[in-house]
Amino acid sequence: DAGVTQSPTHLIKTRGQQVTLRCSPKSGHDTVSWYQQALGQGPQFIFQYYEEEERQRGNFPDRFSGHQFPNYSSELNVNALLLGDSALYLCASSLEGSGSVNEQYFGPGTRLTVT
Amino acid sequence: QKEVEQNSGPLSVPEGAIASLNCTYSDRGSQSFFWYRQYSGKSPELIMFIYSNGDKEDGRFTAQLNKASQYVSLLIRDSQPSDSATYLCVVIPYGGSQGNLIFGKGTKLSVKP
Numbered sequence: 001d002a003g004v005t006q007s008p009t010h011l012i013k014t015r016g017q018q019v020t021l022r023c024s025p026k027s028g029h030d031t032v033s034w035y036q037q038a039l040g041q042g043p044q045f046i047f048q049y050y051e052e053e054e055r056q057r058g059n060f061p062d063r064f065s066g067h068q069f070p071n072y073s074s075e076l077n078v079n080a081l082l083l084g085d086s087a088l089y090l091c092a093s094s095l096e097g098s099g100s101v102n103e104q105y106f107g108p109g110t111r112l113t114v115t
Numbered sequence: 116q117k118e119v120e121q122n123s124g125p126l127s128v129p130e131g132a133i134a135s136l137n138c139t140y141s142d143r144g145s146q147s148f149f150w151y152r153q154y155s156g157k158s159p160e161l162i163m164f165i166y167s168n169g170d171k172e173d174g175r176f177t178a179q180l181n182k183a184s185q186y187v188s189l190l191i192r193d194s195q196p197s198d199s200a201t202y203l204c205v206v207i208p209y210g211g212s213q214g215n216l217i218f219g220k221g222t223k224l225s226v227k228p
Contacts, residue, residue: 033215042119042203042218043159056215090158104216106158 002027004093004107012113013081021076021110025093031055032074033104034066035090043090049074050096078112086114117142117208119219127225134191136202136222141185144209148180150189151203153221159203163189194226 005024013019025032031050035043045058049068068074072093078085091107118141128134136150147166151159165171165178165187177190187206191198201221208217 035216035218040123040220042205042220043216044218045215048215058215104161106160109158 004029004091004105006089006091006107006110008110009108010111010113012115014115015081015083017081018077018079019081019112021078021089021091021112022073023076023091023093023107024073025091026105029093029095029105030072031094031096032068032072033092033094034074034076035092036060036085037088037090037109039087046076081114083114086112088112117145117206117217119204119206119217121202121204121219121222123220124223125225126222127227128194130194130196130226130228132194132226134194134198134224134226136189136191136204136224138187138189138204138219139185140187140204140206140217142206142208142217143182143185145185145206146209147207148178148187149205149207149216150176150178150187151205151218153201153203155200191224194224196226196228199224199226 007022033048034046037043047057052068063079065077088109090109092104094104120139150163153159163178165180171178175192179188201223203221204219206217
């Protein structure tokens with residue numbers, strides 16, 4: 001049973017470019033959340049996708065957008081990259097309405113470096 | 116702005132000692148509280164959750180919650196070098212949901228052999 005997977009593992013981009021990060025949730029999960037973790041900080045919630053729609057959004061600009069596909073996988077897109085976007089991007093999946101405690105599984109992350 | 120505050124450490128304890136990690140949160144309506152462990156370069160993993168005031172024990176770990184004081188703590192008994200990691204205090208604020216987690220900056224724990 002595969003856990004949460006993310007690709008790519010590492011990425012280097014230049015200021016002003018656009019980037020797409022990908023996430024496949026744990027088998028059986030239908031909800032995907034994205035977090036940004038800057039060095040030395042805790043993860044910050046970007047947004048959450050459920051039923052192919054953005055359900056909640058954190059305090060991030062519109063340059064950050066996403067998508068969820070019918071197979072529950074998700075993409076995070078960042079436009080007009082800034083140096084400050086350099087961070088570890090974490091994807092987490094869970095099962096909506098599972099009735100259990102928050103069993104949110106994190107993927108290994110994508111390390112984005114903007115130069 | 117809903118916040119979760121933790122001492123960044125590092126907290127250094129000898130092997131076999133009790134490590135005490137503390138956290139305060141600003142949203143008085145918060146109902147769900149979690150501790151995640153994050154090894155360097157790895158993703159966070161859930162180790163404890165607590166919803167009610169009081170203590171909750173799971174093996175060597177005890178989570179403590181005091182909603183009146185807006186305070187959460189994690190005790191690690193018989194600390195091992197493998198417990199060396201950053202511990203993240205996490206809260207679901209009032210009106211939030213699974214997935215919309217508010218993380219503290221984390222406390223780095225170092226257990227010395």
